[in-house]
Amino acid sequence: MTYIPNTDDERAAMLRVIGVDKVEDLFHDVPEAHRFPPLDLPRPLSEAEILAELRDMAEANADLDHVACFLGAGSYHHFVPSVVDMVISRSEFYTAYTPYQPEVSQGVLQALFEYQSMICALTEMDVANSSHYDGATATAEAVIMALNVHRRRRKRVVLSPTVHPMYRETVHTYTQGMGLNIVGEDAPLHDLKALADLIDEETCCIVVQNPDFLGRMFSPKEMKALADAAHAHKALFIVVVDPISLGFMVAPGRYDADIVVGEGQSLGSLPQFGGPYLGIFAFKKEYVRKSSGRLVGETVDAEGKRGYVITLSTREQHIRREKATSNICTNEALVAIAAAVYLAAMGKSGLRRVAELSYHKAHYAAQRIAEIDGFDLLSTWPFFKEFVVRTPAPVQEINDYLLDEWGILGGYDLSRDYPQLENAMLLCVTEMNDREEIDALVDAFKEIANGALDSTVRFYVG
């Protein structure tokens, strides 16, 4: 199926109007030797056939309806209310382009304006843009924005080791042509004082995550002290957040963050194998003209009625070209609309409850696991929904056992990113994990403590 409506007769009539004999004649500018190459692709399928194949591929995956998930590390299984998918399935939204023509795009524009408003409310920041690609690229864009605030004269970036490892890698990738000096990633974990000591007069920004990649929550007092240390050197204070944690945690705007970024997937999107996700990006208003990404603003129409437009575009690539603050064009608008619907559906009490449920369940799980011989809780209280457990065997072996014997997706293997955290697992608990699941995880760990791995490990070797 090609979804092409015109018939051969209609095509013939059109060719006559153009004044050529056949469609092939329209391609005379294409070098003849390279014209009409064969494409080696599978034969076309009917809708029924492709759906059957796709179902087979989908069912070859162990999905979260069939396994208990204790895996987080930047992608989270939170509840998504039915209204979210209903709204983003409206094809007036999903088959539209970027709202360049505001008169026929008021739906997308107002929805994005409301998204921006709710992100400002959540983070207590002045301005939020209408999205970056994901938490990682939002973090990289925040670093570039800080560079631009300092007119690229300051080249030093302090980057906390407990910012998500993939976000840190993305910062390095994005800025590889900019001649930066990125420091701090080898600092002791969770040591804000050590990071503060790295800030100097050459530093354009410091980036920390709260709760950090290992789940640790830093108090507003600790964070404010770091903000003050940054501001003493006129460096920008960039905070990476988990938006769900802001259901009860003090917002970064209250401890003087300059830029707040984060992964918005938890707000109404399923993990879907890593994307599309949502880069949250909020900042103080004095930096608005150095900011990147689209902004939707309120205005009035010719009759004085309220309406919305894309605004302050002179920062953007289609106007400013090589002097733009970023090259971003397409963003994650539909995912931002999903987040707006989620935040509106949950409201102030619902988001707080999601955060509390995750917190209480995570602490319950951690306490039960800490009681098991051979399993040590490395996280100190308080953490949010993730915590670190030292395991008596390599994490991969434990996860294989959990999945095969218990139908449990275990935690993230921290040895991948932190050599000092060998045999350490980052576990995540949300409102989607009921007590039965948590107790099953505890029972499975007890079996491991009792030597369960010794009998099964042989089975997996080779």
Added chain:
Amino acid sequence: MRGPEPTIYEISSPGRRGYTLPELDVPESDIPEEFLRDRLLLPEVAEVDLVRHFVRLSQKNFGVDLGFYPLGSCTMKYNPKVNEVAARLPGFTKIHPLQDPATVQGAMQLMYELQTYLAEITGFAATTLQPAAGAHGELTGVLMMRKLIHEGRGEPHRTKVLVPDSAHGTNPATTTMSGLQVVEIPSDKRGNVDLNELKKHLDDTVLGFMLTNPNTLGLFDEHLLELTHLVHEAGGLMYGDGANLNALLGITKPADLGFDVMHINLHKTFSTPHGGGGPGSGPVVCTEELAPYLPGPIVDVEEHDDHVHYIWKMPEHSIGRVKAFWGNFGVMVKAYTYIRMLGAQGLREVAENAVLNANYLQALVKKTYPVPYGFRTCMHEFVAQGKIEGAEDVRALDIAKRLIDYGFHPPTMYFPLIVPEALMIEPTETESKQTLDAFAEALERIAEEARTQPELLKTAPHEAPVRRLDEVRAARYPKLKDVPGME
């Protein structure tokens, strides 16, 4: 349904709820007081309020499903509904990106096959699916070129990227982001890159050339092979901006024409929708020489006796990852579905019909409006000018806004920059002759209106949810949020 829709905050009422959540089934733990926020200014609405609000908003929005959307360079083709069903299969939406590869072999197979198809369609050796959008793919590709030239070939003095004056703004912006300098190359009278101008800049400081082909005038460069040869001879690399790949499916393979690396917009060419501005997906395909520099990991395959096993593999000299995880997987599922339903012959028909539709519409439109390159055969789009004899006050903007009253989405306006009063029109292959005829007729009637009652155009649109909006005010007095209780 006319009149402003209240904001979600304006329909909020204290104590309303639009959610349910499970009861707490474990003991509570203390949350230290100092961590607790003192306010959370989110709205409070019932589910019915919420649904009506967003459905009413959707009714104030124009999408491809409502009508013709000839936005040049954006390839607003019809989005098949099977794609949406496919991407929502629970085995695709409810899998975690960090699951053990053994538990997500179906998803990895889909990615591997999509990598293979995209390489085959464009003629390249390797693919990454990680970039989230076209501009993201550009950044990826230019950083790869930079690393190959600076480190692989040991030529760090090459820091200039040549970009035609007809290029998308993302090309120069990407160059700057990559720490390189832009040199703009003018176009010649036939809309090609001016080769004489190009030659003046081809020295040992050139890292590469970023070219959209067909270009934003909708024209296939008539000297393309010579151009790519010259750039290669000077030691540079050719970047292909794949925004206009819809014109080339099954017609030619960009790798055969001398491109070294290009991005593909799955949300344009492969009809995963645009989502009101995103999500997109911007895979990057490249030659054997550039493949070790791809961001990763990408999916690779291990052959075993009785089965294959998909694995993650980091390319040897990778520029590093360009985002978290593996890319916009949900978008990949849609593009995969689309390619599998069309097959090789179907893809070629897409390009043929996209080009046929554009040339047909160009033939109709140039009767009424100037089409500066209308003496040439266009590819998937063409650029007209919003200039009407006898109505000199009327601008492209007015014509665009008046088209709304006729039920059409306006074309891209004022781009490319080298054509004054540009109206860039891309019909795509999924529009019928009737639609194209009706659009051309509307443009003719608008030209007539411009001469007889120009006010009708100057004050258009008349049939939209709002009248023309005050963009100057929006920029001068920015109001970027509205949260009761916040400054």
